[in-house]
Amino acid sequence: MAEDAIISFKNVSFSYLQEEDGSAPVEKLALDDVSFDIQRGSFVAIVGSNGSGKSTLAKHMNALLLPTSGSVIVEGIDTITASDEAPWELRKKIGMVFQNPDNQLVSSIVEDDVAFGPENIGMPPEEIRKRVDESLKMVDMYEHRRKGPHLLSGGQKQRVAIAGVIAMDPDCVVFDEPTAMLDPRGRREIMAIIRKLHDQGDTVILITHFMEEAAEADRIIVMDQGKIAADAAPAEIFSKEDLGVLNVPFAVKLSAALRKAGFDIPAGTVTEEKLAEFLCR
Amino acid sequence: MAVRDITLGQYFPGDSCIHRLDPRVKIVCALVYLVSLFVVRSFWVFGLCILFLAAVIILSGVPFRFISKGLKPVIFLIIITMLINVLFIRTGDPVLTIGKFYITNEGIYRALFMGLRLVLLIFGSSMLTLTTKPIELTDGMEKLLSPLSKIGLPAHELAMMMTIALRFIPTLLDExxxxxxxxxxxxxxxxxxxxxxxxxxxxxxLVPLFVSAFRIAGDLAMAMEARCYHGGKGRTRLHQMKLGRVDAVAAIVMVVYLGCVIASRYININIF
Structure with missing residues (x-):
């Protein structure tokens, strides 16, 4: 385990019983001997097709799921011991944002919902007030604080969900496909917040289907059938054609084409932003 | 279906002193008022009840048509109750006789009495829900019931269930x-x-609706766990309920009112 690893997976396997119609339950292996470390303050994207185990992986990080074998060490604590005593101590440090914005908001008033997490960990009321206001301002939802979630757009709801997580002041936020149900605009807003969180020094783990989003990370872990298929910087991942990595982002394709045409595009140009910056120079 | 337009509960937004009352005080006052209606024995005391309610309505600034809306679903119940009283009370002097069938003055008196009591019951409880946000109601209820959690009443859980139910009404309507x-x-x-x-x-x-309701419940439970929810133990609240001067005034008014109603049972003013 590296010195400054915030989360560390050691030979983690996870299996569950799946019942199919009529037949005896079959044991399914969702994670198969997975090991990796996540550095404090890094931005890691986890990609992979449906059923590749990436969501299962994420749920191991805050003891929502416990490994069948192997161990997950978060902030130096094994999640198995943590879940016996006080899993909320661990979940305070590792926040999690889920896919469906509707199904993770608890209260019918935005600010009450953001306060839900801090209330659960027993923060004093004045402190909660401060954290709630700060978090809502950070996600730019402060003026909507008195509204009901059902009056907000999907992107706005997801921003409220993020505010609810950062109000607990976690060290690391795990995003489990946060943009899958949003329109392009909502997606851009969420990505901007994720970038902001990372710039603040929080560790960010982003599970996503969108390669454009993954390209913004420092590191991409590709999951395939419960195993890690690749684990490298975005530029390297996108250059490996044999991985069959889903969809290479447009910026990567364009850079490759430009390189072929004789332009000297530096390696590591994987986002449209960086490419545009380079081309405009 | 214009799902987006629905209001939760029947809260009528406002900033009157009735709206600003502490929800706990308001719930207790409403209960006292409802109980007082059953203490009443004669019509002239109902006059006091009506006067009191009218004062509350005027102070709250809720238009009367909103309050009378609450009557709609129960109007049948009230009419049937009144009819039964008229038709089956056999004491008193007959005022109308058709063949063997007769109606007594006591029957009519009782019917009006019950009808008035039911209407006041509905109006009284509507005033609580019209001037209190549903979320404040659940918070107030949780606080009021919390002493009972010592004898095993799950006060926090009940309030949490109500909060979640309120939150998911629009979601399920959408679904x-x-x-x-x-x-x-x-x-x-x-x-x-x-x-x-x-x-x-x-x-x-209904079948897909139930399936998706269970899926939503599963998702929500996981999200709540991820946000450190572990029951009411050690939980703090963002909104602290504080009793103010308005609440003290309301409590005093309520005590005086209840005193008057109870006293009326022992004072004999015979109008009827």
């Missing part, structure tokens, strides 16, 4: 709308046919 459209696109017919056919047509709506 219903979606499923209805999907089934209509597949040829389901919700509009035509007799009662039996209509009831049958609801099955393809």
């Amino acid at each position: 219903t709308d979606k499923i209805m459209k999907a089934q209509t696109a597949r040829g389901a017919d919700f509009e035509n046919g007799n009662l039996k056919e209509k009831a049958k047509a609801l099955i393809p709506l």
Whole structure:
């Protein structure tokens, strides 16, 4: 385990019983001997097709799921011991944002919902007030604080969900496909917040289907059938054609084409932003 | 279905002193008022009850048509209650006789008395829900019931359940709308046919709705756990309920009112 690893997976396997119609339950292996470390303050994207185990992986990080074998060490604590005593101590440090914005908001008033997490960990009321206001301002939802979630757009709801997580002041936020149900605009807003969180020094783990989003990370872990298929910087991942990595982002394709045409595009140009910056120079 | 427009509960937004009352005080006051209606024995005391309610309504600034809306679903119940009283009370002097059948003055008196009591009950409880946000109601209820958690009443859990139910009413309405459209696109017919056919047509709506309600519940439970929820123990609240001067005034007014109503039982003013 590296010195400054915030989360560390050691030979983690996870299996569950799946019942199919009529037949005896079959044991399914969702994670198969997975090991990796996540550095404090890094931005890691986890990609992979449906059923590749990436969501299962994420749920191991805050003891929502416990490994069948192997161990997950978060902030130096094994999640198995943590879940016996006080899993909320661990979940305070590792926040999690889920896919469906509707199904993770608890209260019918935005600010009450953001306060839900801090209330659960027993923060004093004045402190909660401060954290709630700060978090809502950070996600730019402060003026909507008195509204009901059902009056907000999907992107706005997801921003409220993020505010609810950062109000607990976690060290690391795990995003489990946060943009899958949003329109392009909502997606851009969420990505901007994720970038902001990372710039603040929080560790960010982003599970996503969108390669454009993954390209913004420092590191991409590709999951395939419960195993890690690749684990490298975005530029390297996108250059490996044999991985069959889903969809290479447009910026990567364009850079490759430009390189072929004789332009000297530096390696590591994987986002449209960086490419545009380079081309405009 | 204009799902987006629905209001939660029947809260009428406002900033009157009635709106600003502490929810706990308001719930207790409403209960006292409802109980007081059963203490009343004669019509002239009902005058006091009406006066009191009228004062509350005027102070709250809620238009009367909003309050009378609450009467609609129970109007039948009230009419039937009154009819039964008129038709079956046999004491008193007959005022109307048709053949063997007769109506007594006591019957009419009782019917009016019950009818008035029911209407006041509805209005009184409507004033609570009209001037208190649903979320404040659940918070107030949690606080009021919390002493009972020592004898095993799950006060926090009940309040949490109500909060979540309120939160998910629009979500489930949205879901219903979606499923209805999907089934209509597949040829389901919700509009035509007799009662039996209509009831049958609801099955393809209700089954997916239940499935998705359970899925939502599962998702929500996981999200709540991820946000450190572990029951009411060690939980703090963002909104602290503080009793203010308005609450003290309300409590005093309520005590005086209740005193008057109770005293009226022992003072004999015989108008009727």
